[in-house]
Amino acid sequence: MSKDDHILEEFTSKEYEHGWYVDFEADEAPKGINEEIIRFISAKKEEPEWLLEWRLKAFRRWTEMTEPDWSNVNYPAIDYQDIKYYSAPKQKEKPKSLDEIDPELLKTFERLGISLNEQKRLTGVAVDAVIDSVSVATTFKETLSELGIIFCSFSEAVQDHPELVKKYLGSVVPANDNYFSALNSAVFSDGSFCYIPKGVRCPMELSTYFRINAANTGQFERTLIVADEGSYVSYLEGCTAPMRDENQLHAAVVEIHAAKDAEVKYSTVQNWYPGNKEGKGGIYNFVTKRAICAGENSKVSWTQVETGSAVTWKYPSCILKGDNSQGEFYSVAVTNNHQQADTGTKMIHIGKNTRSRIVSKGISAGKSQNSYRGQVHVMKRASNARNFSQCDSLLMGDKCGAHTFPYIDVENNSAQVEHEATTSKIGEDQIFYCQQRGIDEESAVALIVNGFAKEVMNKLPMEFAVEAQKLLALTLEGSVG
Amino acid sequence: MLKINNLHASIEGKDILKGINLEIKPGEVHAIMGPNGSGKSTLASVLAGREEYEVTAGSVDYIDKDLLELAPEERAREGIFLAFQYPVEIPGVSTTNFLKTAVNQVREARGLDALDAVSFLKEMKAKMKLVDIDQALLSRALNEGFSGGEKKRNEIFQMAMLEPKLSILDETDSGLDIDALRIVADGVNKLKSDSNATIVVTHYQRLLDYIVPDFVHVLYKGKIVKSGTKELALELEEKGYDWIKEELATA
Numbered sequence: 051m052s053k054d055d056h057i058l059e060e061f062t063s064k065e066y067e068h069g070w071y072v073d074f075e076a077d078e079a080p081k082g083i084n085e086e087i088i089r090f091i092s093a094k095k096e097e098p099e100w101l102l103e104w105r106l107k108a109f110r111r112w113t114e115m116t117e118p119d120w121s122n123v124n125y126p127a128i129d130y131q132d133i134k135y136y137s138a139p140k141q142k143e144k145p146k147s148l149d150e151i152d153p154e155l156l157k158t159f160e161r162l163g164i165s166l167n168e169q170k171r172l173t174g175v176a177v178d179a180v181i182d183s184v185s186v187a188t189t190f191k192e193t194l195s196e197l198g199i200i201f202c203s204f205s206e207a208v209q210d211h212p213e214l215v216k217k218y219l220g221s222v223v224p225a226n227d228n229y230f231s232a233l234n235s236a237v238f239s240d241g242s243f244c245y246i247p248k249g250v251r252c253p254m255e256l257s258t259y260f261r262i263n264a265a266n267t268g269q270f271e272r273t274l275i276v277a278d279e280g281s282y283v284s285y286l287e288g289c290t291a292p293m294r295d296e297n298q299l300h301a302a303v304v305e306i307h308a309a310k311d312a313e314v315k316y317s318t319v320q321n322w323y324p325g326n327k328e329g330k331g332g333i334y335n336f337v338t339k340r341a342i343c344a345g346e347n348s349k350v351s352w353t354q355v356e357t358g359s360a361v362t363w364k365y366p367s368c369i370l371k372g373d374n375s376q377g378e379f380y381s382v383a384v385t386n387n388h389q390q391a392d393t394g395t396k397m398i399h400i401g402k403n404t405r406s407r408i409v410s411k412g413i414s415a416g417k418s419q420n421s422y423r424g425q426v427h428v429m430k431r432a433s434n435a436r437n438f439s440q441c442d443s444l445l446m447g448d449k450c451g452a453h454t455f456p457y458i459d460v461e462n463n464s465a466q467v468e469h470e471a472t473t474s475k476i477g478e479d480q481i482f483y484c485q486q487r488g489i490d491e492e493s494a495v496a497l498i499v500n501g502f503a504k505e506v507m508n509k510l511p512m513e514f515a516v517e518a519q520k521l522l523a524l525t526l527e528g529s530v531g
Numbered sequence: 532m533l534k535i536n537n538l539h540a541s542i543e544g545k546d547i548l549k550g551i552n553l554e555i556k557p558g559e560v561h562a563i564m565g566p567n568g569s570g571k572s573t574l575a576s577v578l579a580g581r582e583e584y585e586v587t588a589g590s591v592d593y594i595d596k597d598l599l600e601l602a603p604e605e606r607a608r609e610g611i612f613l614a615f616q617y618p619v620e621i622p623g624v625s626t627t628n629f630l631k632t633a634v635n636q637v638r639e640a641r642g643l644d645a646l647d648a649v650s651f652l653k654e655m656k657a658k659m660k661l662v663d664i665d666q667a668l669l670s671r672a673l674n675e676g677f678s679g680g681e682k683k684r685n686e687i688f689q690m691a692m693l694e695p696k697l698s699i700l701d702e703t704d705s706g707l708d709i710d711a712l713r714i715v716a717d718g719v720n721k722l723k724s725d726s727n728a729t730i731v732v733t734h735y736q737r738l739l740d741y742i743v744p745d746f747v748h749v750l751y752k753g754k755i756v757k758s759g760t761k762e763l764a765l766e767l768e769e770k771g772y773d774w775i776k777e778e779l780a781t782a
Contacts, residue, residue, distance in 0.1 A: 478583075483619040486579050487633035487689065488607035488640065497632060501623030501672070 310345025329388025332360025385418030610696030716741030
C-alpha cells in the first residue's frame with residue numbers, strides 16, 4: 051500500500067463533534083408546504099399583512115419554478131412535502147432578558163462553545179443564537195443600541211423596525227431570484243437583522259450562531275445587514291447540526307446593503323453535519339448570499355470556511371454598483387468522504403473603477419467532489435474595472451475530484467480581468483519531510499493544509515481563525531493508529 | 532550507536548541494497564561514496580524510514596532499538612536526522628512555524644516541556660549564527676523559492692535546532708558553490724561532538740576537504756566493496772571509480 055492510500059484510510063474515521071441533540075419540547079408545524087403553513091408561520095410571528103402577502107407571492111412563484119440542476123452535485127430528489135417548515139423550542143413566556151431564557155437552551159449553546167452570558171465573554175462579540183426556526187437570544191443589544199446599532203432577531207426587527215425591513219427585504223436577493231431563495235422567502239422563520247447607522251464603526255464583532263436541533267425540519271433563516279453611509283461592521287456566522295440519518299435542508303438567504311463609504315466584512319465558518327463515512331445523512335446547504343455595494347467607495351468582503359454539509363451550493367456575491375466600490379471573496383472549502391461542494395462567487399461590476407478579488411482554495415479528500423464556480427461580469431458602464439481571481443485546488447488521494455468553472459463576461463474594453471488556477475496533490479514527499487523532522491502524520495497534514503489555506507485564514511477575525519484552523523484539521527484527519 | 536547487518540532493500544521489486552554491513556560509533560564521521568546508482572541515497576532513505584523502500588533482509592540496531600520497527604517520526608525523535616538532497620517545499624508554512632512544530636513534538640517525545648514563543652526564538656537566534664542564515668529566510672514559506680544554497684543551509688539549520696544523535700547528509704554538496712559549501716561544512720563541524728555521529732553521503736571528494744571523515748566506504752552495486760580512511764577518498768578523486776570496478780572484476 052502506498053503512503054498516500056495509507057494516509058487516506060486514516061482520514062476517514064474522525065467523528066463529527068457536534069452530532070448530539072437535545073430533546074426540547076417543540077412548537078412545530080405539521081410536515082408539508084402550502085399556503086396554510088405559510089399563514090401559520092406568519093401568524094406565529096404576529097407579522098403585519100404586507101409581509102404575509104410578500105411570503106405568499108414568493109410561494110406562488112416558487113410553485114411555478116423548478117429545482118436547478120446545473121450545479122456539479124448529485125443528490126436524490128427532495129420531497130418538499132416531507133419537511134417541517136417550522137419548529138421552535140417551547141418557551142413558557144417570551145423572555146424579556148437573557149436571565150429569563152430557558153437554562154436548557156443556554157446549556158445547549160454552552161456545549162457548542164457559545165456563551166450567551168455577557169459577563170463570561172472575554173472579547174467583544176455580540177451573538178444572536180438561532181435554534182431551528184427561532185432566535186433564542188441576542189447578547190449586547192443594549193450596549194450596541196447606545197450607538198444606534200440595531201442587532202436583533204429578524205422577527206423582532208419586523209415588529210420594532212418595520213420601515214427598515216420593508217425597505218431592504220428582498221432588495222438584494224429578490225424573492226423570485228432562484229428556486230431556493232423563493233422557498234426561503236415563503237417560509238423563512240427567523241435570522242438576524244443588523245443596521246449600522248451613518249458614520250458608526252461597530253465596536254464589536256456581530257455574530258449569528260445557527261443550530262439545527264429538531265429532526266425532519268428544514269432551517270430557513272434570513273439575515274439582513276444594512277450598513278449606512280460611512281459605517282463599518284464585521285459579521286460572523288457559525289453553524290452546526292446533529293448527526294441524523296436523514297438529510298436535512300438548510301436554505302438560507304443573506305442580504306447585505308452597503309451605502310456610500312460603508313464597509314462590511316462577512317465571515318462564515320460552516321460546519322453543518324456532513325453525513326457519515328458512507329455518505330448517509332448530512333445537511334443540504336443551499337444558500338443564497340448576496341451583497342450590493344450600492345454607494346461610492348463601499349466595500350464588501352466575504353470570507354468563508356466551508357467544512358460541513360453533505361451538499362453545498364453557495365455563491366456569496368457582490369453587485370458593485372457604486373463607483374470605486376470593491377468586492378472580495380475569500381474561500382476555503384474542504385470536502386471529505388462523500389461530501390459535495392459547488393461553491394464560488396459572482397462579481398458584477400456596474401460602477402466605474404470597481405474592483406474585485408477572488409481567492410478560492412478547494413481541498414478534496416476521500417471520495418468527495420469539490421467545485422469552484424465563479425462569474426466575473428463587467429458591464430458596459432464599468433470603465434476601468436479590475437478583477438483578480440485565483441483558484442487553487444489541493445487533492446488528497448486519487449478518489450476525489452476538483453473542478454473549476456470560471457465564467458468571464460466583459461462588456462467594457464478598459465477592464466482588466468485576471469484568472470489564475472492551480473491544482474496540486476499533497477505529496478508523500480511533503481509528508482515524509484515533516485515526519486523526518488519528528489512531526490506525526492496528522493500534524494503534517496494539518497500543517498500542509500493550513501499552509502495552503504493561509505491566505506484565506508488570515509482574513510478571518512482573530513478568535514475565529516484559531517477555531518477554523520482546528521476545524522480544517524479535524525475535517526481531514528482521522529485518529530491515526 | 533548504529534549497527535547495520537546484511538541489509539537488503541528494494542523498490543518496486545528492484546533490489547538496490549544487497550547486503551550492507553556497517554558499524555558507527557559515537558563521535559565518528561563516516562563517508563559513503565560511490566558511483567551514481569550504487570545505492571547511496573537509498574541507504575540514507577532506508578535509515579530515515581521512507582516507506583517506498585522495502586527492506587527484504589537484514590537488521591539495523593540503533594542505540595539498543597530495532598530501527599526498522601520505528602515510524603519515520605519516531606526515528607527523528609530518537610535522534611536520526613536526514614539532510615535531504617532535494618529539500619521539499621511546503622507553501623504557506625514558514626520555516627519558523629514548521630520548526631516550532633517539529634522541535635516541540637520532538638521535545639514532547641523526549642519528555643521535555645514544549646518551548647514557548649520567546650524561548651523558541653532565543654534558541655533559533657543562537658543556532659542561526661552557526662549556519663549564518665538570515666532571519667528573513669526563516670519567515671518565508673519553507674524552501675519555496677529558496678536557492679540551492681539557501682535550501683542546504685536551511686537543512687543544516689534544522690539539524691542544529693533538532694540536535695540529532697545521528698545525522699545523515701545526503702549529497703549535501705550537490706548544487707553548492709564553494710562558498711556555500713564552506714558555510715554548510717562549517718555548520719556541520721560546529722555541531723560535531725563526542726556523542727553524535729555523522730554519515731556523509733557524497734559523490735565527490737570535495738566536501739570531505741571540509742568535513743573530514745574518520746572512515747570512507749565505497750558503495751557499489753548495493754554493497755560496500757571497500758573501506759578505508761580519508762586517504763581512500765583522495766585516491767578515488769584521483770583515479771575515479773573504475774579501478775575499484777576492475778579490482779572487483781579480477782577478484
